[in-house]
Amino acid sequence: MKFKEFPKGGKFGRFGGQYVPETLMPAVQELDKSYRKFKSDRNFKAELKHLLSNYAGRPTPLFFAGNLTKKCGGAKIYLKREDLLHGGAHKINNTLGQALLAKRMGKSRIIAETGAGQHGVATAMACALLGLKAEIYMGSEDVRRQNLNVFRMKLLGAEVHTVESGSKTLKDAINEAMRDWVTNLPTTYYLIGSVVGPHPYPMIVRDFQSVIGEEIKKQFRSITKGYPTAAVGCVGGGSNAMGTFYPLLDTPTKLVGVEAGGKGLGTGQHSASIGAGTEGVFHGMLTYVLQDEHGQVKETHSISAGLDYPGVGPEHSFLHVEKRVDYVSVTDDEAAKAFLELSRAEGILPALEPSHAVAHAMKMAKRMKKDESLVVTLSGRGDKDVGIIADYLGENI
Amino acid sequence: MLVGFITAGDPGPDATFDIAAALVDGGVDIIELGIPFSDPIADGPTIQASSLRALNAGVTPPMVLEMADQIARSLNVPVVILTYYNPIFKMGDERFLKLALRSGVSGIVVPDLPPEESTGYRKFAQKEGIDTIYLATPSTNPKRLSNIVSATKGFLYVVPLFGVTGARESFDAYSGRVVREIVGKVDRKVPVAVGFGISKAEHVRSFVDQGADSVIVGSAIVRTIERNLNDRKKMLNELEGLAKDLSSIRTS
Numbered sequence: 299m300k301f302k303e304f305p306k307g308g309k310f311g312r313f314g315g316q317y318v319p320e321t322l323m324p325a326v327q328e329l330d331k332s333y334r335k336f337k338s339d340r341n342f343k344a345e346l347k348h349l350l351s352n353y354a355g356r357p358t359p360l361f362f363a364g365n366l367t368k369k370c371g372g373a374k375i376y377l378k379r380e381d382l383l384h385g386g387a388h389k390i391n392n393t394l395g396q397a398l399l400a401k402r403m404g405k406s407r408i409i410a411e412t413g414a415g416q417h418g419v420a421t422a423m424a425c426a427l428l429g430l431k432a433e434i435y436m437g438s439e440d441v442r443r444q445n446l447n448v449f450r451m452k453l454l455g456a457e458v459h460t461v462e463s464g465s466k467t468l469k470d471a472i473n474e475a476m477r478d479w480v481t482n483l484p485t486t487y488y489l490i491g492s493v494v495g496p497h498p499y500p501m502i503v504r505d506f507q508s509v510i511g512e513e514i515k516k517q518f519r520s521i522t523k524g525y526p527t528a529a530v531g532c533v534g535g536g537s538n539a540m541g542t543f544y545p546l547l548d549t550p551t552k553l554v555g556v557e558a559g560g561k562g563l564g565t566g567q568h569s570a571s572i573g574a575g576t577e578g579v580f581h582g583m584l585t586y587v588l589q590d591e592h593g594q595v596k597e598t599h600s601i602s603a604g605l606d607y608p609g610v611g612p613e614h615s616f617l618h619v620e621k622r623v624d625y626v627s628v629t630d631d632e633a634a635k636a637f638l639e640l641s642r643a644e645g646i647l648p649a650l651e652p653s654h655a656v657a658h659a660m661k662m663a664k665r666m667k668k669d670e671s672l673v674v675t676l677s678g679r680g681d682k683d684v685g686i687i688a689d690y691l692g693e694n695i
Numbered sequence: 696m697l698v699g700f701i702t703a704g705d706p707g708p709d710a711t712f713d714i715a716a717a718l719v720d721g722g723v724d725i726i727e728l729g730i731p732f733s734d735p736i737a738d739g740p741t742i743q744a745s746s747l748r749a750l751n752a753g754v755t756p757p758m759v760l761e762m763a764d765q766i767a768r769s770l771n772v773p774v775v776i777l778t779y780y781n782p783i784f785k786m787g788d789e790r791f792l793k794l795a796l797r798s799g800v801s802g803i804v805v806p807d808l809p810p811e812e813s814t815g816y817r818k819f820a821q822k823e824g825i826d827t828i829y830l831a832t833p834s835t836n837p838k839r840l841s842n843i844v845s846a847t848k849g850f851l852y853v854v855p856l857f858g859v860t861g862a863r864e865s866f867d868a869y870s871g872r873v874v875r876e877i878v879g880k881v882d883r884k885v886p887v888a889v890g891f892g893i894s895k896a897e898h899v900r901s902f903v904d905q906g907a908d909s910v911i912v913g914s915a916i917v918r919t920i921e922r923n924l925n926d927r928k929k930m931l932n933e934l935e936g937l938a939k940d941l942s943s944i945r946t947s
């Protein structure tokens with residue numbers, strides 16, 4: 299199958315689509331049109347490229363993690379260092395792209411949801427840079443566990459709205475952002491932070507994040523002339539993983555997405571939408587959803603706020619049923635352990651989200667041959683998470 | 696006609712029939728029963744809270760259809776279901792529609808299922824003889840509107856504003872213009888019902904003056920329920936009073 303040709307008609311196989319209220323239908327259709335127009339516009343591409351290199355810090359290194367490789371005793375482990383980007387996560391790749399798009403569409407007010415706060419920070423940065431007004435929705439539970447990022451957003455000039463409804467996490471922040479969007483449609487651009495939501499968002503965010511995989515391909519070729527044996531990324535909504543995978547879909551590289559296993563899939567306290575969910579329609583898309591037998595969306599759990607989401611990007615659901623990508627999960631404990639191991643082995647503090655990918659990559663590397671290679675996308679740095687790790691270790695800082 | 700919306704099973708499954716009966720006694724012509732959903736993105740705080748109360752009371756889609764059955768047969772009024780798409784999707788379009796038909800449901804409104812995503816669903820609905828009610832809003836352009844007018848059955852649900860549900864004190868001038876324009880374009884092909892925000896008889900009058908055939912009142916009713924959670928008798932009295940007041944403006 300030619301995986302890279304999707305979405306077709308707004309869908310990835312049966313997944314995706316535009317399950318949104320009528321008020322939003324003309325808006326998502328207009329967005330689709332504008333995006334297609336600007337995507338191939340020479341000035342737009344040049345401006346984005348300029349900002350990605352000179353503002354965000356691209357290209358990011360593909361670092362051979364020699365100590366970790368030795369420790370695992372198997373495949374060579376490479377880290378794609380998205381943690382070194384401005385803001386500390388891959389999120390800026392997408393926010394710069396969409397903020398430029400919003401500006402060209404004549405929108406002056408940007409709204410966004412955020413879980414860990416990284417997308418909120420990246421949105422606030424792009425908006426400050428481009429002279430746009432940013433308002434960020436964040437669940438009160440996430441405000442509590444990621445309060446450093448809340449203050450960063452405020453310092454960057456964004457307004458932060460605390461969301462008290464539902465589970466008070468990412469899914470409720472998206473609900474509230476959608477309600478704001480319906481209310482303020484004529485002036486407002488909704489800047490979604492992952493490959494989720496109604497078409498064309500999963501495609502737009504994937505395209506802007508694909509710079510990750512494109513660089514991996516190029517950098518890897520200059521090291522070995524081939525493709526990596528495997529590439530691994532963590533999956534919340536799935537944007538860093540999709541950006542890693544998409545350019546590699548038509549290569550022999552084995553692709554693995556790592557979901558948050560929380561306290562274990564058997565406990566019900568996790569966020570593994572593909573691993574333990576069923577097909578449903580949620581946040582404007584048909585995809586795998588953690589839900590009960592009557593279609594009520596469940597509350598989720600993860601040690602990492604950025605993975606704590608009961609849905610997943612529809613393209614991931616598609617790549618799962620088509621068996622092009624393997625989806626696995628890693629528990630809170632395994633992720634925390636990987637956080638500590640990478641910190642000590644390489645002197646890199648990873649965010650808790652990609653610590654899930656690191657944990658699984660280490661398991662895989664041990665089973666792989668020494669002449670094989672594995673790329674892990676390190677989607678963000680761990681500064682925001684040191685308080686959580688301290689709590690986890692029972693230490694006061 | 697006056698359409699009264701309530702979240703089914705709010706504040707508990709045993710309350711819904713009595714609430715519907717009070718509304719009908721007060722002059723409500725059609726009962727719209729909402730299936731509570733965990734993530735109601737088109738709803739404001741009032742209906743969000745009612746959904747949460749109903750879910751906490753253990754209300755499920757099959758229970759809502761049973762309530763619909765009882766209301767339709769005992770009160771002899773048409774019952775329309777309002778639900779987000781996921782509860783239908785989870786049960787399966789065909790199974791849900793068959794069960795709805797058996798429960799005496801006349802029509803179904805699915806706010807997050809636009810015509811583009813509902814070709815399959817609509818086929819089953821037509822087969823079962825249940826109306827699929829579509830929405831038109833201020834952002835609906837002329838081309839979409841003409842497709843929606845041909846697709847909708849029973850009535851066209853016109854949302855006169857940018858926003859979510861929630862009782863309003865007043866409407867901006869553009870809301871009246873939106874209704875008048877849509878009524879003009881519908882050209883009597885299907886009845887027009889206006890809903891979202893309506894809380895007073897004067898709102899009813901102004902939309903009827905713009906040519907609406909019906910109005911739908913939701914949050915103003917749900918708010919009355921919420922205000923009287925501890926006194927069922929007072930709740931029912933106030934609901935009947937509200938319905939009397941709103942239906943005092945006789946529409947077509």
Ligand SMILES: Cc1ncc(COP(=O)(O)O)c(C=O)c1O
Pocket residue numbers: 387388413414415416417491492493532533534535536537538539603604605649651652677678679
């Ligand atoms: C560092 C980091 N990685 C990953 C994620 C998860 O998002 P996605 O799955 O879209 O990459 C987040 C979200 O907040 C994040 O901050």
